[in-house]
Amino acid sequence: MNTLAHHVLYEFKAGLRDKSQLLMNYLFPLLFFTLVGAIMTRLDPSFKDRVIPAMAIFSVMCSYLLSMPAGLVTARESGVLRSYRISGVPSWSTLAAPVVASIGHMALVTLIVAGVSVAALGSAVPASVALFVLVWLAMTAAYAGLGALIAVVSPSSRAVNLIAQVVYIPSIMLGGLMMPSGVLPPALEAVASLLPAKHAMNAFAGGEGAAISLAALVAGAIVSFALASWLFEWDGTNSRAWPLRLLALLALAPYAVAMFF
Amino acid sequence: MTDHVVNVRGFTKRYGNAIAVDRMDFSMGRGEIFALLGPNGAGKTSTLECIEGLRRADSGNISVLGLDPVRDSRRLMRRVGVQLQAQGLPGAMTVREALGFFARYRGIAPNYSAAERLGLGGRMGVQASSLSTGQQRRLALALAIQHDPELVILDEPTAGLDVETRDELHAIVAELRAGGTSILLATHDMAEAEKLADRALVVVEGRKAAEGSPRELTSQGEGRTRISISTARGGLLRVEPDFPHSERLPSEEGYCRYRSSKPAATLSALLAWLQDSGDDIVDLRVERPSLEERFLEIVRRKAS
Incomplete structure (x- = not known):
């Protein structure tokens, strides 16, 4: 097993040992799924057709926006990243290992959500499992990239959750998870188009614009990871100048461009 | 092959307009324990961080084992061991996992005997967050020496430790030196420097204030x-x-x-x-x- 694989395996085990990660990766999304599944399918019977992609996106957001960035910033502040650096751990593997490890957790949660939705809520199995997996991977990569970028630009562990909420809450409200994004007023629909959640829901639904949304997710992931690697800091105090950190907003550019197609 | 394991010439480090280290010169010979002494804010940590390759010097030249600590950091990784003052480890990582994790990144097999030698043999399955301060220091030292480096850099290795643990760590440092390892030691503990160091450099306000063996330094004063x-x-x-x-x-x-x-x-x-x-x-x-x-x-x- 190579070095990165060992690192990923450690991060995966740490995700099971750490109570806060366990909460954000499993308990919170599954509890939310239970409540939403029970309530929303009564209010809106068509929700059972969206519940699998919606809850998959929700789980991925919990992990990559609420859990992983906070973990990375805490590691930076407590000197863990400096310990990595003096021992030759490269910056890309410091970012990649928790991302890849969380894919394992998210895949497990998505399988549980899909299984329970089909069995208990009467949701249909995705028409193309291969396409579903492809969109899921692109969506996961897009949020993982954003999470890594949020961790890298956040000045402190107190700020990281606030910055993450700027993406997390609009994604839930406007991303088409709870209600179809078509019911939104045009101005809010434009805001929603800047969020990976809307493009992921589009791509999961298939049909018109799905390919563009998929491409936007992939491009968003690439831009986010590239910016995160470039802006990465080992130091406990993030000393990057704010104008440089604001370049992180470029990660939304692929989604903005997709609006014009 | 250079005679000096660390050679610092005209080294200057600035943070904005503040000069942390100003045209510093010193060198450290092979096999010696060299202590870096100074009050808080004197520039010790900046000096160490540039030697460790964590920061770049603004001007001047630093060479470690004849290499540039920033440009050649990958090559130095296997030849230098560093114990940071605040060495963070992932809290969920066990002692055994930490030794394996960092050894793999250095490209060597884990050396569990380093931890056993430091009295952590019975704590291999314990997570870092459950170790006492003394045990965490021992683990940090084990991680710094497990690849048998030529140079070990220790930043306040005994800060906050009880007398017994401090004595044990002193014995290990002396043992390392007897084995031919060069040791660069930054400390606030003058008794520690006097006991361990072959030579010491006193840094005040970013400048070299005195240099010599502890005996030479004490005899140079009012005496x-x-x-x-x-x-x-x-x-x-x-x-x-x-x-x-x-x-x-x-x-x-x-x-x-x-x-x-x-x-x-x-x-x-x-x-x-x-x-x-x-x-x-x-x-x-x-x-x-x-x-x-x-x-x-x-x-x-x-x-x-």
């Missing part, structure tokens, strides 16, 4: 020996006589105290005075100036 004496009848305390080449210090706990630039002459006169007065010695202490006193003298002189 006055402290004499404390307690007598059976307390004659010295009552009369408070003066003696040649000495300065009388305030008495303390029944001891008459002097600071002498020529202790032999002072002691002869003192003993003669006691004999003449019919008094007798209960306790006599003659102490040469410590590195700590010399350090304070250097820092105060620089500050004034």
